[in-house]
Amino acid sequence: MSCVKRPDGTALDIRWARREEAGEIARLFLISSDGLAAYIWGRMAGPGQSLEDVGAARYARTGVDFSYENCLLATLDGRIAGMVHAFPMSARPAGEVEEDPVLRPYAKLEDPGSLYISGLAVYARYRSQGVGSALMDCAEALALARALPRVSLICFERNEGALSFYRRRGFREIARRAVVPHPTLHYAQGDALLLVRDICGPANGSPNGKGKEKT
Structure with missing residues (x-):
């Protein structure tokens, strides 16, 4: 989707x-995911199957929300540095209830009609280099291109670094639910927050309203 030449001469490329x-x-x-993916994939794993194996099979699928088709990768001179995964959030069928008590709070934190960012991550050695911001820029531009009015995501309130990053980008809290503790979760206390960012229309310029547009 984009390629930027950095001051140090390296090329930051973001592609599908x-x-x-x-x-x-x-x-x-x-x-x-701060442990949520480990929890979900651990319940799905077969004998001798690693969490990465389960996740790889999940994202190798096509035609579903949780697919490589909805993932943008950031590369620095050909090496993968991070990713953002996002898809349009649909409304749940009437009467559908999440039966798993650990996952139930997150099922309550959905914003139908938004572009839902289900994952944003940058490898440790590439952090504080603008990779996460560039990925978010692309996600917000994608929402604008698809005429979606908002971008949404879930963040643990105890993840202060991520929460600060999203707030600096203009995200605001619209709902929260108490975390149900589990050993795989990085944050066993506090709330999970539903954060949204309204996307400006073309008349206001770019998605962040400042000209051209975990971490």
């Missing part, structure tokens, strides 16, 4: 993921 990169997506999801 390929199916053979599903394993890389799974590794980045394990970073971005």
Whole structure:
């Protein structure tokens, strides 16, 4: 979607993921989800199957929300540095209830009609270099291109670094639910927050309203 030449001469490229990169997506999801992916995939794993194997199979699928088809990868001179995964959030069928008590709070934190960012992650060695911001720029531009009025995501309130990053980008809280503790979760206390950012229309310029547009 974009390629930027950085002051140090390296090229930051953001492009759509390929199916053979599903394993890389799974590794980045394990970073971005603060333990939620580990919880979900652990329940799905068969004998001898690793969490990465489960995640890779999940994101190698096509025609579903959780697919490589909805993932943008950031690369620095050809090396994967991070990813953002996002898809339009649909309304749940009437009467559908999440039966898993650990997952139930997150089922309540959905914003139908928005572009939902289900995962944003940057490998540790590439952080504080603008990679996460560039990925978010692309996600917000994608929402604008698809005529979606908002971008939404879930963030643990105890993840202060991520929460500060999103607030600096103009996200605001519209709902929260108490976290149900589990050993895989990085944050066993506090709330999970539903954050949204309204996307400006073309008349106001770019998605962030400042000209051209976890981490």
